[in-house]
Amino acid sequence: MTDTDFMRQLAGYGLTTATILYRMPDHRHLLQSYIWQNYDLAPRFPVLHDFLAFWSRELDGPLHSVTVAHARLIRPAEIVNVQGVLTLH
Structure with a gap:
C-alpha cells in the first residue's frame, strides 16, 4: 500500500506551511496566529x-x-558528470 502523501509528492505537490493571523471574535483588536500545513x-x-x-x-x-x-x-536528481581521476594517498 502506497502512502497518499508520497503519491501527491510524485504528482508535483509540495509541503506548504501557512501562518495565518486572524482577529479574535470577541476582541477584534487582538491578533491570534494559526499554523496550517498540508x-x-x-x-x-x-x-x-x-x-x-x-x-x-x-x-x-x-x-x-x-x-x-x-x-x-x-x-x-542533479547529476554532474566528472571527467578525471582523483587519487588520495
Missing part, C-alpha cells in the same frame, strides 16, 4: 484557498494576513 501545488495553492474559503465562511475570527512557505520535497 501538501499543495504552487503557485496557485488550491488546497490553501479551499481552507481559507472554509475559514471565511464558517469561522468567526476574520483573517488579518496569511504568510506562505512552500518546498517541493521530491525533486529531479
Whole structure:
C-alpha cells in the first residue's frame, strides 16, 4: 500500500506551511496566529484557498494576513558528470 502523501509528492505537490493571523471574535483588536500545513501545488495553492474559503465562511475570527512557505520535497536528481581521476594517498 502506497502512502497518499508520497503519491501527491510524485504528482508535483509540495509541503506548504501557512501562518495565518486572524482577529479574535470577541476582541477584534487582538491578533491570534494559526499554523496550517498540508501538501499543495504552487503557485496557485488550491488546497490553501479551499481552507481559507472554509475559514471565511464558517469561522468567526476574520483573517488579518496569511504568510506562505512552500518546498517541493521530491525533486529531479542533479547529476554532474566528472571527467578525471582523483587519487588520495
